[in-house]
Amino acid sequence: MSAPLLEVSKLSKRYGQVIALREVSVTVRAGEVTCVLGDNGAGKSTFIKILSGLHQYDSGEYRIDGEPVRLTSPRDALDRGIATVYQDLAMVPLMAVWRNFFLGAEPTRGIGPLRRFDIEAAKRITRDELLAMGIDIRDVEQPVGTLSGGERQSIAIARAVYFGAKVIILDEPTSALGVRQAGVVLNYIMRARARGLGVIFITHNPHHAYPVGDHFVVLRRGQMIADAAKKDMSRDDLTRLMSGGAELEELAHELDRVGTASDRPQST
Numbered sequence: 338m339s340a341p342l343l344e345v346s347k348l349s350k351r352y353g354q355v356i357a358l359r360e361v362s363v364t365v366r367a368g369e370v371t372c373v374l375g376d377n378g379a380g381k382s383t384f385i386k387i388l389s390g391l392h393q394y395d396s397g398e399y400r401i402d403g404e405p406v407r408l409t410s411p412r413d414a415l416d417r418g419i420a421t422v423y424q425d426l427a428m429v430p431l432m433a434v435w436r437n438f439f440l441g442a443e444p445t446r447g448i449g450p451l452r453r454f455d456i457e458a459a460k461r462i463t464r465d466e467l468l469a470m471g472i473d474i475r476d477v478e479q480p481v482g483t484l485s486g487g488e489r490q491s492i493a494i495a496r497a498v499y500f501g502a503k504v505i506i507l508d509e510p511t512s513a514l515g516v517r518q519a520g521v522v523l524n525y526i527m528r529a530r531a532r533g534l535g536v537i538f539i540t541h542n543p544h545h546a547y548p549v550g551d552h553f554v555v556l557r558r559g560q561m562i563a564d565a566a567k568k569d570m571s572r573d574d575l576t577r578l579m580s581g582g583a584e585l586e587e588l589a590h591e592l593d594r595v596g597t598a599s600d601r602p603q604s605t
């Protein structure tokens with residue numbers, strides 16, 4: 338079997354006294370969706386930042402195509418085919434869909450001083466690429482801000498695919514969306530997978546993760562509390578793991594609150 342596209346093993350990271358990640362191991366293969374689930378403070382953002390080259394890890398190993406790497410910037414990650422689609426999507430709402438698609442990487446025509454942005458090519462490529470992902474935008478001249486959240490997420494995914502990503506990391510792509518729009522995005526995740534990409538889907542929602550995931554990793558307070566292939570984990574197991582986490586967090590918070598209240602001097 339060929340080397341996984343991306344593999345981290347026993348990755349740890351601390352911020353001062355806070356252990357944000359403790360020995361986290363995740364493997365991503367071509368044509369697979371790996372879901373990383375966790376509630377607030379589980380370490381999801383830290384995990385994304387390390388994979389995308391924004392943060393360094395303290396210990397463990399990070400391999401891309403089997404080769405150990407120490408990424409120094411998001412550019413470095415992109416050059417190795419690791420693209421991260423953040424919640425804010427890095428799009429300009431007032432600009433047309435096609436302009437956003439090519440933001441910062443415009444196709445040019447001609448050479449030397451005659452080199453110029455090839456608008457027609459950009460529009461055509463945008464239309465074709467979106468269609469290939471099953472996204473039927475009526476008009477690529479439409480400002481991105483007029484599209485639905487699900488459509489915007491899908492365009493960001495299509496853009497990453499077009500620009501050569503082998504692995505896409507999706508940062509809570511469905512969390513701000515209603516059920517229908519979330520369904521739209523989950524559909525594009527399946528399409529990216531069908532095109533042979535490795536997908537890391539970060540979410541706190543087991544109902545969004547389960548239908549599209551091949552593998553599930555659950556983080557709680559920086560630690561892996563579950564790591565299983567779909568055949569070894571039912572939807573109920575995953576939901577239970579996540580709701581258990583939320584309950585525990587809430588309980589800890591409540592205990593802190595009660596503890597603080599009982600420390601206060603009693604008024605007479």
Ligand SMILES: Nc1ncnc2c1ncn2[C@@H]1O[C@H](COP(=O)(O)OP(=O)(O)OP(=O)(O)O)[C@@H](O)[C@H]1O
Nearest residue numbers: 352355356357375376377378379380381382383384
């Ligand atoms: N720059 C930082 N300095 C200190 N502590 C940090 C920093 N970034 C994150 N942490 C802590 O590390 C832990 C993990 O945080 P992280 O943001 O990765 O979790 P998360 O799963 O993304 O949570 P959320 O869903 O709330 O964003 C938390 O306890 C957080 O307070």
